[in-house]
Amino acid sequence: MSTKSAPGIDRLRAFTLAVTDLDRSVNFYTRVWGLEKVQQREDSVFLKAAGTDHHVLVVQRAQVPGLVSVTFGVPDQPALHALYARLQAAGVKTEMAPRELKSPGGGWGFAFHDPE
Secondary structure (H helix, E strand, O other): OOOOOOOOOOEEEEEEEEEOOHHHHHHHHHHOOOOEEEEEEOOEEEEEOOOOOOOOEEEEEOOOOEEEEEEEEOOOHHHHHHHHHHHHHOOOOEEEEEEEOOOOOOOEEEEEOOOO
């Protein structure tokens, strides 16, 4: 069995958590984990680690806690388009085609639904 990740994906870039107490959660991730608050939008706070990505964690206020999303990273746009094509060929439901992102951190991306 190969330990190499799927072609194109080179890192777990970030994840988003729904939390019921935003201030308490931000305090935990900054004080205990040592992440740095880099941006806040309405009911979401973006937290950075030591790497080069804009953020590694987004905590957003919600009525029910849970995992909202996981963001993977790829090295460049050709890898992004190749990954999108592989998902399309596998019949994975996508929400949008690759495009420039307007969210904090920017870059290029697309959204898809995990088969589960």
